[in-house]
Amino acid sequence: MLSNISSKTIQRLTLYHCILRDYIIKEKEYISSNQISELLKIDDSQVRKDITLCNIQGKSKIGYDVAELKKSIEQLLGFKIAKDVFIIGAGNLGLALTNYNDFKDYGLNILALFDVDPKKINTIINSKRVFHLSKLGDLVKRMEIEIAILTVPSPVAQEVADMLVKANIKYIWNFTTTILEVPETIKICNENLMGSFLDFTKN
Amino acid sequence: MLSNISSKTIQRLTLYHCILRDYIIKEKEYISSNQISELLKIDDSQVRKDITLCNIQGKSKIGYDVAELKKSIEQLLGFKIAKDVFIIGAGNLGLALTNYNDFKDYGLNILALFDVDPKKINTIINSKRVFHLSKLGDLVKRMEIEIAILTVPSPVAQEVADMLVKANIKYIWNFTTTILEVPETIKICNENLMGSFLDFTKN
């Protein structure tokens, strides 16, 4: 399954999927490993090797069937498996992510937001309600949520993370710049935007 | 310089910096490679090897001087070198990034936004003005901007990217899900959020 595919391969497959979506729109029927490799500036044999994971066959001289490849990437990466999440922090970034409707195409399903600002409580953003943070534990339990997206201000991030742990959240996608201390069983993904920026502007 | 440090090392050094900022707040004077490695769940010799790039000396039995290490990472990664950018697309994500004041600590300096919606033109967001996209070429030239953050809707991303290229932008930080076709000389960084998400929730 997915768990024995490397991070880098998953990242690349997601990018191939973006290209395929475009090809569908443009009504192109086939795509070659070389076309993908040139768009992403990677090696074409890398692309072919990644595609072997999809268990589909390309056609020599022609390439891969766009619709078929797209579908099998979706299956491999589990786009059709709904992954329900809560967003913690209804600030600018929390709202941006909530309004980002593309997420649902990838199975990422935002169910609700949490905040402590009384002015925000019970407002509706893109059909999702903002709850007071004190309701978190109860709702995590009732809705069986395992994943939280953390978009609170960095200075309170650890404190809120402690609440997430107590509420039995298993995965924290951390958009703050605080490195969180959590028990071994909790999985953290640090979305390190500045790292990406510093890397790509380094020359 | 930075250009011969690998992407992964830059990413890690940025995370070390986040930890050090926290240590400063907590008034801790020293930090060991092991403390860093446990917070980030990586190997301690990896941390020590990365730190050798900073050209500072740790103290045996004690660790590294927090303030000194923090400062030398900032120097190594060029946090004090202002990198001026324009944000293209004053939607939710564009606004979220504009309001994200931590960026300036890393040298990322947002100067203005661009959009085509008449209701947004000339509004001020976090002290930055929104200009009509037609003003882009002129302002890029006058302000000598090389970097653009692309946060427009994906369906128009290629079209807008073509304008960025024409305006002489050299770096495009792409937050859309469109894989852009640009000349060889333009550098693109695809901020692949879904890839990160699918990777970290894969088990």
Next chain:
DNA sequence: TAGATTGTTAATCGATTAACAATC
């Protein structure tokens, strides 16, 4: 056929980890 493309193996490259002497 000639040529373009896949599928796959072997070679290369680079990143991570293990190990340990040196230090205080």
Next chain:
DNA sequence: TAGATTGTTAATCGATTAACAATC
């Protein structure tokens, strides 16, 4: 001293690239 830590080398591991037979 004993023990904790750095700095660094060598070993391991994994990812990328090169090469090319097979296919149509």
